[in-house]
Amino acid sequence: MAKRQLVLEDGTVFIGESFGSERSQSGEIVFNTGMTGYQEVITNPSNCGQIVTMTYPLIGNYGINRDDFETVTPFIHGLVAKEVSSQPSNFRSEESLDHYLKVHDIPGISGIDTRKLTKIIRNNGTMKAMITDVNQTAENVVVKLQATVFPTDQVKRTSTIKPYVVPGRGMRIVMVDFGAKHGILRELTKRDCHITVVPYNYSAENILRLKPDGIMLTNGPGNPKDVPEAIEMIKQISGNIPIFGISLGHQLLALANGADTEKLKFGHRGAGHPVKDLMLNKTFLTAQNHSYVVRKESLKGTGLELTQVALNDNTVEGVRHSKYPAFSVQYHPEASPGPEDTNYLFNEFLNMMKENQTKKEVEVNA
Structure with missing residues (x-):
C-alpha cells in the first residue's frame, strides 16, 4: 500500500497507509467511538465535510452491504482507522470498505495511532486536517489548512x-x-x-x-x-x-x-x-x-x-x-x-x- 499522511492544522503529522481514494482532501477531524456501524457512520449525512476517526482498532471486517446505508451518497471527506480489513467476512458483505470508498472517491488512511489522535482531538478540540501524499511538506499543508474556510451550506x-x-x-x-x-x-x-x-x-x-x-x-x-x-x-x-x-x-x-x-x-x-x-x-x-x-x-x-x-x-x-x-x-x-x-x-x-x-x-x- 502507498504511504500517505494525515496532517492536523496544529502541525501534528501521522504517516500511514492509503486505502480508498488517493485524492488529497481536507475536512474537520472528529472521532467516533462506535465498535460497529462504520457503514452507517460513513453514510450519515450529519458527517458531511468531516474526516472521521474510528477509535475501534479494526474497521471493515464485515464489509459493506446493501441494507445498512443511511443515505445513497456518502458525504464524509475521509476515514481514519488503525487497521482496515482487506478480506471482509460476513454473509451479507457485497464489497470491501476499500472498494466502496474508491467508488465514491473518499480517501482513507490506516496504520496510524488512532488512540494518540483521539487524545489530541479530546485535548485540543476538533480542528482542520488533511489526508494527502507524503511528498507534500507538512509546513505547506498547515499553511493551506489555516487558509481554508470550510463551507457552511x-x-x-x-x-x-x-x-x-x-x-x-x-x-x-x-x-x-x-x-x-x-x-x-x-x-x-x-x-x-x-x-x-x-x-x-x-x-x-x-x-x-x-x-x-x-x-x-x-x-x-x-x-x-x-x-x-x-x-x-x-x-x-x-x-x-x-x-x-x-x-x-x-x-x-x-x-x-x-x-x-x-x-x-x-x-x-x-x-x-x-x-x-x-x-x-x-x-x-x-x-x-x-x-x-x-x-x-x-x-x-x-x-x-x-x-x-x-x-x-x-x-x-x-x-x-x-x-x-x-x-x-x-x-x-x-x-x-x-x-x-x-x-x-x-x-x-x-x-x-x-x-x-x-x-x-x-x-x-x-
Whole structure:
C-alpha cells in the first residue's frame, strides 16, 4: 500500500497507509467511538465535510452491504482507522470498505495511532486536517489548512432537492429533511405513516397546505444557526401541529423558541452515550452524532422544559414545550447503529398526534 499522511492544522503529522481514494482532501477531524456501524457512520449525512476517526482498532471486517446505508451518497471527506480489513467476512458483505470508498472517491488512511489522535482531538478540540501524499511538506499543508474556510451550506448539500412521498395508511407526517438518515424513515414507515419528505427550505405555508398530522425535524450536519430559514419556518408552524425534532432538528426547535446553541469541544459521536430521562427517572444508552448542543441556561423563559440530560457532561439531551405539542431529543432514537432503547419516542410522537386530533374534534364539537 502507498504511504500517505494525515496532517492536523496544529502541525501534528501521522504517516500511514492509503486505502480508498488517493485524492488529497481536507475536512474537520472528529472521532467516533462506535465498535460497529462504520457503514452507517460513513453514510450519515450529519458527517458531511468531516474526516472521521474510528477509535475501534479494526474497521471493515464485515464489509459493506446493501441494507445498512443511511443515505445513497456518502458525504464524509475521509476515514481514519488503525487497521482496515482487506478480506471482509460476513454473509451479507457485497464489497470491501476499500472498494466502496474508491467508488465514491473518499480517501482513507490506516496504520496510524488512532488512540494518540483521539487524545489530541479530546485535548485540543476538533480542528482542520488533511489526508494527502507524503511528498507534500507538512509546513505547506498547515499553511493551506489555516487558509481554508470550510463551507457552511452542509444542510443544502445533504437535503433533498424536491419533495417526495413515502406512502402509508396512517398518520400524515411532513418530514423536513436537513440531511436525514434512512433510519428515521424506517421507524416511521414501520408505523405505517404517510410521509411527505420536503427540502430544508420548504416554507411554512407550503407545509401547512399538506395538512399534516405532525412535523418531523430530522438530523443534519453543521451549525443550526446556518439554517435561518428553517428557524423561521418552525416559528410559524409551532402551536397547533405536533413537532418531533431529532439532533439538528432538536437544536432548530430550541432556536425557534428563543433558546441558544453552542459548539462542543469535540462533540458526541458513538453508540453508547448514557442519557437520563428526568421525567421517567431512567437512564438510556443512546447513539449520538453531533458537534452542537442547546445551552441549558438559555432554556429559561422559552417555554421549553428540560426533559433529558447527558450523564457524561450534563448537556441538554431533550426538551418539551410546556404549552404546545412539541418535543425533541439530541441523540438518535432510530439508532443505526447503536442501542434501540429509545425508539419508543416514535410511538410517543404518534400518541401526541392522536391526542391533538382528539383535542381538535372536541373543540369543533363544543
